[in-house]
Amino acid sequence: MGYKLRCLSCGAEYPGDEVRYTCECGGLLDVEHELASLKVSRELFDSRLDKRGKDPRDPLYTSGVWRYRELVLPVDESQIVSRPEGNTNLYRSPRLCEWVGVDELYLKHEGENPTGSFKDRGMTVGITQAKLLGSKAVACASTGNTAASMASYAALAGLPAIVFIPEGKVALGKLAQALAYGAKTLEVKGDFDVAMRLVQESCRKLGIYLLNSLNPFRIEGQKTIIFETIQQLGWKAPDWIVFPAGNLGNTSAFGKALKELADLGLIERMPRLAAVQAKGADPFYRSFREGFRRREKVEARTVATAIRIGDPVSFPRAVRALRWTDGIVAEVTDQEIMDTKAQVDAAGIGCEPASAAAVAGARKLVQEGTIKPSERVVAILTGHLLKDPQATIGYHMGELEEITPHYANQPFRIEPTLEAVREVLG
Numbered sequence: 001m002g003y004k005l006r007c008l009s010c011g012a013e014y015p016g017d018e019v020r021y022t023c024e025c026g027g028l029l030d031v032e033h034e035l036a037s038l039k040v041s042r043e044l045f046d047s048r049l050d051k052r053g054k055d056p057r058d059p060l061y062t063s064g065v066w067r068y069r070e071l072v073l074p075v076d077e078s079q080i081v082s083r084p085e086g087n088t089n090l091y092r093s094p095r096l097c098e099w100v101g102v103d104e105l106y107l108k109h110e111g112e113n114p115t116g117s118f119k120d121r122g123m124t125v126g127i128t129q130a131k132l133l134g135s136k137a138v139a140c141a142s143t144g145n146t147a148a149s150m151a152s153y154a155a156l157a158g159l160p161a162i163v164f165i166p167e168g169k170v171a172l173g174k175l176a177q178a179l180a181y182g183a184k185t186l187e188v189k190g191d192f193d194v195a196m197r198l199v200q201e202s203c204r205k206l207g208i209y210l211l212n213s214l215n216p217f218r219i220e221g222q223k224t225i226i227f228e229t230i231q232q233l234g235w236k237a238p239d240w241i242v243f244p245a246g247n248l249g250n251t252s253a254f255g256k257a258l259k260e261l262a263d264l265g266l267i268e269r270m271p272r273l274a275a276v277q278a279k280g281a282d283p284f285y286r287s288f289r290e291g292f293r294r295r296e297k298v299e300a301r302t303v304a305t306a307i308r309i310g311d312p313v314s315f316p317r318a319v320r321a322l323r324w325t326d327g328i329v330a331e332v333t334d335q336e337i338m339d340t341k342a343q344v345d346a347a348g349i350g351c352e353p354a355s356a357a358a359v360a361g362a363r364k365l366v367q368e369g370t371i372k373p374s375e376r377v378v379a380i381l382t383g384h385l386l387k388d389p390q391a392t393i394g395y396h397m398g399e400l401e402e403i404t405p406h407y408a409n410q411p412f413r414i415e416p417t418l419e420a421v422r423e424v425l426g
């Protein structure tokens with residue numbers, strides 16, 4: 001098979017085709033590849049960028065996830081459920097370099113995935129695995145993006161999807177997607193952490209396949225954010241990779257991706273990870289500040305609803321990711337998130353609030369002197385601007401609680417006359 005599941009805590013091993021998300025000891029699981037026997041190289045992955053003469057449906061050539069199939073899930077191409085996903089752009093904006101305070105800032109826009117967030121990269125793998133295992137239905141708890149992504153990929157695979165979302169705390173675009181793609185949508189009276197516990201119990205007792213990032217196959221897909229970014233940079237690792245952190249799936253995936261690239265000799269040096277949390281939803285930041293001696297939990301509250309998470313499930317995996325990469329955790333306020341979002345949006349790029357936390361975090365780390373202005377920084381924009389129209393409009397209209405819209409762009413309501421147009425244009 002080429003891969004197995006291994007417990008992070010006790011080292012126990014399980015076959016790759018066993019339905020399980022955690023170890024008997026309660027530890028988290030990794031998909032472990034036999035790296036030494038893999039024949040992969042920069043040239044192999046580069047050659048797959050050339051689609052000429054290839055079947056236009058072959059995911060090895062169309063998908064930015066399955067391009068790295070050997071390092072993701074070595075399954076037969078015909079089994080893969082793909083939209084396709086990935087192949088997202090890496091932007092450079094002089095305006096945002098200036099905002100952050102570095103010469104070289106790249107924005108990897110994962111909002112350009114088929115359902116508008118990075119979740120599609122993990123979901124193509126998760127749903128493919130669900131199908132291979134013969135699952136009858138799939139489920140997840142979600143702050144919105146996982147739900148939208150799972151609903152879409154489940155529909156593509158012909159599998160029933162059940163999403164557990166915190167009532168009233170999911171951005172409109174995401175809720176619309178879950179409903180539209182036909183997922184059974186359960187609005188749980190409680191926050192994300194409550195929904196997360198309920199979905200785990202439901203999957204265990206009702207025989208449904210769990211597709212949260214607790215599921216190690218999701219992590220394998222999300223690793224490709226890093227593979228693709230580094231390939232786009234000509235296989236030159238940046239100094240820093242900065243990204244928003246909630247349930248810590250991405251933190252885990254990024255660490256594993258970099259470790260594998262380093263072990264395979266595909267990168268020459270290790271970039272440092274900087275996970276950014278919102279101040280009102282910062283359990284990982286709090287633990288980091290104590291040298292990870294304790295696993296902190298909080299009652300989460302932030303305008304960035306995607307990362308409104310107080311008890312992240314991938315905690316141990318994420319700690320390991322930071323140890324491998326000499327990584328750090330930062331936190332930013334909602335005010336910083338929304339002002340930075342206004343900058344990213346006005347640069348013509350745009351993102352949802354949680355994604356702006358990455359850029360706000362980079363700026364803060366530069367101001368603190370942790371990131372040097374000469375260092376090369378990649379910030380991951382995790383979700384599309386249109387995911388959360390309420391946050392965007394609320395900001396520009398000055399209607400968000402406790403947030404001053406320093407960069408507001410308000411609409412003008414005018415009479416239908418040239419005079420009125422002249423007046424507005426000054």
Ligand code: F0G
Pocket residue numbers: 117119141142143144145146147213244245246247248249250251306307352354355382383
């Ligand atoms: N950014 C966005 C836009 C997200 O949707 C999420 C997580 C994150 C960042 C944080 O990533 O959880 O891997 O640390 N959204 C999940 C969801 C929780 O349900 O859609 P993480």
